[in-house]
Amino acid sequence: MGAMTLGGVSLGMMRWLASRHTKARAEREASRWLMVTINRRPEEVVPDGRLPEPLARLGESIEVQVREAPGDRGTELGARPLMSVPTGVEEVMARLGGEDPRQAVRRALRESKGLVETGEVLVPDDLSTRPPTPTGMLVDLAARRAGGEGRL
Known part of the structure; x- marks a missing residue:
């Protein structure tokens, strides 16, 4: 679902x-x-x-x-x-x-x-401190995919 x-x-x-x-x-x-x-x-x-x-x-x-x-x-x-x-x-x-x-x-x-x-x-540090929740994983995915658009 x-x-x-x-x-x-x-x-x-x-x-x-x-x-x-x-x-x-x-x-x-x-x-x-x-x-x-x-x-x-x-x-x-x-x-x-x-x-x-x-x-x-x-x-x-x-x-x-x-x-x-x-x-x-x-x-x-x-x-x-x-x-x-x-x-x-x-x-x-x-x-x-x-x-x-x-x-x-x-x-x-x-x-x-x-x-x-x-x-x-310069490369931004990985600032991910979120626990591996479904929402956190979705945000991490969006941040990784935003490489050509800047940082979220």
Whole structure:
């Protein structure tokens, strides 16, 4: 019974998420810049025009933008995928499966920020102190699946 309920909730959640995206909104989302602010000058972020390794790894599949952050607060580093981005139910399935191209861009931006600011890619500690209850296991699963979207 619990699996059927969980499956029903998942399907209902997928339908709700998919219904929030109209075609125009999906096109705006697909072309939207994903940005991070890095507490370094632009010449430190992209020395000699070389991108930080996590972004360079994505190669020709992304478009990158570097500019000074307002108020002398470092550098804004932005990127967006050049490939088509799934929409509707396909988007939900791609996100759940870790195959949404925006997830790779978000991860690369996050890793680039850590690498430029600290010299290493920072990984959050596992803060799980929940007992192994069904709810706790569900939260842990969601946290593991959120790797391309940040921390829950």
